[in-house]
Amino acid sequence: MKVKFPIIIVNYKTYSEATGKRAIKLSKTADEVSKETGVAIGVVPQLADIASVCDVVSIPVFSQHVDPILPGSSTGHVLLESVKEAGAIGTLINHAEKQLKLCAIENIISRTREAEMVSVVCTCNAAVSGAAASLKPDIISLEPPELIGTGIPVSQSKPDAVTEMVALVKHVNPSAVTLCGAGITKGEDVAAALKLGTVGVLVASGIVKAKDPRKVLMDFSEAISAAM
Amino acid sequence: MKVKFPIIIVNYKTYSEATGKRAIKLSKTADEVSKETGVAIGVVPQLADIASVCDVVSIPVFSQHVDPILPGSSTGHVLLESVKEAGAIGTLINHAEKQLKLCAIENIISRTREAEMVSVVCTCNAAVSGAAASLKPDIISLEPPELIGTGIPVSQSKPDAVTEMVALVKHVNPSAVTLCGAGITKGEDVAAALKLGTVGVLVASGIVKAKDPRKVLMDFSEAISAAM
Amino acid sequence: MKVKFPIIIVNYKTYSEATGKRAIKLSKTADEVSKETGVAIGVVPQLADIASVCDVVSIPVFSQHVDPILPGSSTGHVLLESVKEAGAIGTLINHAEKQLKLCAIENIISRTREAEMVSVVCTCNAAVSGAAASLKPDIISLEPPELIGTGIPVSQSKPDAVTEMVALVKHVNPSAVTLCGAGITKGEDVAAALKLGTVGVLVASGIVKAKDPRKVLMDFSEAISAAM
Amino acid sequence: MKVKFPIIIVNYKTYSEATGKRAIKLSKTADEVSKETGVAIGVVPQLADIASVCDVVSIPVFSQHVDPILPGSSTGHVLLESVKEAGAIGTLINHAEKQLKLCAIENIISRTREAEMVSVVCTCNAAVSGAAASLKPDIISLEPPELIGTGIPVSQSKPDAVTEMVALVKHVNPSAVTLCGAGITKGEDVAAALKLGTVGVLVASGIVKAKDPRKVLMDFSEAISAAM
Numbered sequence: 001m002k003v004k005f006p007i008i009i010v011n012y013k014t015y016s017e018a019t020g021k022r023a024i025k026l027s028k029t030a031d032e033v034s035k036e037t038g039v040a041i042g043v044v045p046q047l048a049d050i051a052s053v054c055d056v057v058s059i060p061v062f063s064q065h066v067d068p069i070l071p072g073s074s075t076g077h078v079l080l081e082s083v084k085e086a087g088a089i090g091t092l093i094n095h096a097e098k099q100l101k102l103c104a105i106e107n108i109i110s111r112t113r114e115a116e117m118v119s120v121v122c123t124c125n126a127a128v129s130g131a132a133a134s135l136k137p138d139i140i141s142l143e144p145p146e147l148i149g150t151g152i153p154v155s156q157s158k159p160d161a162v163t164e165m166v167a168l169v170k171h172v173n174p175s176a177v178t179l180c181g182a183g184i185t186k187g188e189d190v191a192a193a194l195k196l197g198t199v200g201v202l203v204a205s206g207i208v209k210a211k212d213p214r215k216v217l218m219d220f221s222e223a224i225s226a227a228m
Numbered sequence: 229m230k231v232k233f234p235i236i237i238v239n240y241k242t243y244s245e246a247t248g249k250r251a252i253k254l255s256k257t258a259d260e261v262s263k264e265t266g267v268a269i270g271v272v273p274q275l276a277d278i279a280s281v282c283d284v285v286s287i288p289v290f291s292q293h294v295d296p297i298l299p300g301s302s303t304g305h306v307l308l309e310s311v312k313e314a315g316a317i318g319t320l321i322n323h324a325e326k327q328l329k330l331c332a333i334e335n336i337i338s339r340t341r342e343a344e345m346v347s348v349v350c351t352c353n354a355a356v357s358g359a360a361a362s363l364k365p366d367i368i369s370l371e372p373p374e375l376i377g378t379g380i381p382v383s384q385s386k387p388d389a390v391t392e393m394v395a396l397v398k399h400v401n402p403s404a405v406t407l408c409g410a411g412i413t414k415g416e417d418v419a420a421a422l423k424l425g426t427v428g429v430l431v432a433s434g435i436v437k438a439k440d441p442r443k444v445l446m447d448f449s450e451a452i453s454a455a456m
Numbered sequence: 457m458k459v460k461f462p463i464i465i466v467n468y469k470t471y472s473e474a475t476g477k478r479a480i481k482l483s484k485t486a487d488e489v490s491k492e493t494g495v496a497i498g499v500v501p502q503l504a505d506i507a508s509v510c511d512v513v514s515i516p517v518f519s520q521h522v523d524p525i526l527p528g529s530s531t532g533h534v535l536l537e538s539v540k541e542a543g544a545i546g547t548l549i550n551h552a553e554k555q556l557k558l559c560a561i562e563n564i565i566s567r568t569r570e571a572e573m574v575s576v577v578c579t580c581n582a583a584v585s586g587a588a589a590s591l592k593p594d595i596i597s598l599e600p601p602e603l604i605g606t607g608i609p610v611s612q613s614k615p616d617a618v619t620e621m622v623a624l625v626k627h628v629n630p631s632a633v634t635l636c637g638a639g640i641t642k643g644e645d646v647a648a649a650l651k652l653g654t655v656g657v658l659v660a661s662g663i664v665k666a667k668d669p670r671k672v673l674m675d676f677s678e679a680i681s682a683a684m
Numbered sequence: 685m686k687v688k689f690p691i692i693i694v695n696y697k698t699y700s701e702a703t704g705k706r707a708i709k710l711s712k713t714a715d716e717v718s719k720e721t722g723v724a725i726g727v728v729p730q731l732a733d734i735a736s737v738c739d740v741v742s743i744p745v746f747s748q749h750v751d752p753i754l755p756g757s758s759t760g761h762v763l764l765e766s767v768k769e770a771g772a773i774g775t776l777i778n779h780a781e782k783q784l785k786l787c788a789i790e791n792i793i794s795r796t797r798e799a800e801m802v803s804v805v806c807t808c809n810a811a812v813s814g815a816a817a818s819l820k821p822d823i824i825s826l827e828p829p830e831l832i833g834t835g836i837p838v839s840q841s842k843p844d845a846v847t848e849m850v851a852l853v854k855h856v857n858p859s860a861v862t863l864c865g866a867g868i869t870k871g872e873d874v875a876a877a878l879k880l881g882t883v884g885v886l887v888a889s890g891i892v893k894a895k896d897p898r899k900v901l902m903d904f905s906e907a908i909s910a911a912m
Binding site for chain 4: 527
């Protein structure tokens with residue numbers, strides 16, 4: 001596997017604060033914090049920024065999305081081979097903001113496996129996490145849609161949902177690991193996530209829109225170091 | 229306007245032959261042919277390749293698609309600002325393989341105008357070209373879906389459809405210009421397109437999958453030079 | 457044309473208050489008010505209710521949507537022929553809650569014309585209304601999405617948007633007529649819509665969720681009678 | 685459960701041969717054959733035909749699709765409550781021609797369960813069948829997309845895919861049952877399906893486009909009777 005755990009994965013979404021040059025700057029910060037603390041940090045820039053980000057960091061870089069296509073006539077779609085060649089080592093699949101059809105999810109997981117890339121399937125609840133886990137992705141990330149962007153941490157406000165998801169995924173596919181996300185803004189939210197049995201967090205605005213992203217990344221990393 | 233006419237715009241789709249390093253190589257070839265012949269050539273690489281291509285060429289680079297979004301929470305979507313910062317000077321909109329809702333097309337045309345980028349709306353027939361033209365894009369490109377990838381040139385097999393489109397666009401919006409595409413593989417197809425009143429062609433497999441793309445680009449460019 | 461103007465078109469959406477038996481009851485009310493007042497009223501029930509509603513009323517019944525398909529292998533899609541045979545005399549196209557791709561809109565308008573059905577294209581702003589009008593539908597209905605369901609009447613809060621739409625449609629396609637919708641709850645909103653040059657309103661919650669739909673329909677109809 | 689097994693479920697798609705009056709005629713034929721032979725037959729007419737079909741038959745009627753929505757503002761969408769009130773006792777979910785996002789599938793299965801309706805999730809391969817089964821639908825129906833409409837029966841040409849699906853579903857959710865479909869045109873195809881462990885077939889053109897649908901339905905029913 002091309003990533004180690006626990007891990008903090010930072011989704012840049014389409015935030016201005018993490019577009020173009022600012023994506024590169026934030027990625028360098030993440031790279032530095034990861035090196036300083038020894039804690040794994042992955043970043044998920046926009047498609048057009050993957051190559052530039054990969055040029056300047058050595059931490060894992062993920063794509064936000066790939067389409068269920070083979071090379072060919074698919075103008076405007078995202079080809080796995082293209083994000084891989086740009087330097088991504090894995091991809092989010094089925095993020096709440098870019099949901100996919102069931103057969104597409106299965107197809108993309110298979111294709112990431114063949115390409116030796118890391119698949120991170122995002123799910124909206126425990127039942128869906130179980131279904132996703134049965135398709136044998138590497139990572140399942142639970143993000144209750146009602147908490148995304150709220151600052152109400154899933155790991156502290158919905159611990160039972162996370163615990164249920166972790167148990168279900170373990171039952172269905174013991175070789176998959178789990179993350180949780182939504183509302184994660186503090187080290188204690190990350191610590192809570194680990195305590196519930198996940199191997200880390202998928203975070204977006206909590207880092208990207210922070211006044212001082214480095215400080216928050218340090219806070220998250222220290223929470224992970226303390227828990228190990 | 230950031231492009232000059234007549235122009236050959238080469239859509240790389242998601243072809244293996246134009247992904248990653250091969251996108252860069254093909255773009256350099258297009259750049260060289262354009263400089264040698266003085267004929268405008270634009271290229272449309274995949275999203276993940278835009279930045280790398282822009283680093284090595286000075287011809288116009290377009291995005292294959294942008295989404296009708298503002299900066300924010302749109303994981304996996306394509307933000308205009310992101311492709312612009314990567315170096316694209318314009319974008320395809322509503323390609324037959326990535327069709328968009330009507331309100332989205334209007335929104336994206338407005339946003340490209342504000343961003344001083346070039347909008348190329350793709351359309352499936354003359355009536356739709358007229359509707360698109362009324363939304364004031366810079367360029368309308370007619371591509372009858374039944375001819376895409378066939379090698380049967382629209383400019384020679386459906387001249388009436390092209391003529392009708394050119395007339396309708398001129399009537400609706402005299403400041404827009406027109407292209408045609410689908411099945412274009414030879415210089416004579418390009419010459420025929422110009423004769424029908426377009427300012428060039430949108431071409432994909434005819435160049436990307438050619439044994440010798442440089443030779444075909446030279447053939448196209450010479451047809452344009454001869455017609456000027 | 458199978459409808460006369462001015463007209464009040466009532467969209468039942470997927471409201472409980474207008475599903476199944478309650479769709480039939482509301483349709484009978486609309487039918488009665490139309491007969492009593494002589495003012496044209498059309499209703500737009502859900503797909504599964506079209507046949508039952510058509511069995512009991514003689515006012516025009518519209519479909520909420522049809523798909524851009526021909527008879528064949530399109531499980532779960534809405535075939536024009538099927539809603540026509542169920543009794544619908546026309547269809548909404550591109551409602552804000554069921555937006556369509558540009559080529560699909562053109563296709564459906566053509567198919568409604570061939571089937572001698574009435575096409576009502578919904579649009580989000582004046583520019584899009586102009587583009588839609590160029591495709592030669594029978595009716596264009598402007599519904600600014602930000603006002604839908606708010607009770608803030610488009611005809612009184614955004615008169616300029618309506619006037620601009622009416623003028624643009626008249627310029628592009630003098631044989632089309634216009635409606636406006638969003639936030640219409642009172643007779644005076646309907647009167648304002650007519651004054652701006654439309655031939656009526658497309659209304660949903662203002663009727664369907666009214667305590668006494670008959671009373672509101674009477675109020676709307678009287679406003680129309682007074683204006684004629 | 686509102687259906688008994690084995691069962692033949694006939695999907696009318698959007699075929700002309702099964703639209704409007706012809707849907708009613710075919711449904712009466714299915715009703716008669718079911719009564720004559722004692723074999724369960726279900727029919728899946730288009731949305732606009734559900735109510736009329738339910739008026740004239742007593743066999744189970746299914747919807748081709750429902751949307752993952754609650755009552756409210758969803759013009760043009762298909763509300764579960766609306767097809768239920770029209771008389772449908774269940775619904776197809778995720779047919780190959782109307783595929784759904786993973787979270788939508790989970791949502792619709794939950795809603796059919798609450799509404800005491802029968803859920804039939806269609807899947808493209810064994811792995812996806814397992815994922816679907818984990819969401820606890822009543823019935824999983826495997827239809828390899830490459831065989832749909834070909835007349836090459838899945839039960840005879842891909843027995844291993846069916847066996848694998850049956851085993852996986854049994855493992856994941858022992859209370860679910862399985863169907864298979866695609867290319868089913870003869871009684872022997874139905875017999876083969878039962879032998880592989882399914883409880884019947886989902887069939888479309890094999891019945892709808894048959895010269896004599898009654899004869900083929902009798903042939904299918906006799907194959908089932910012989911196997912019981």
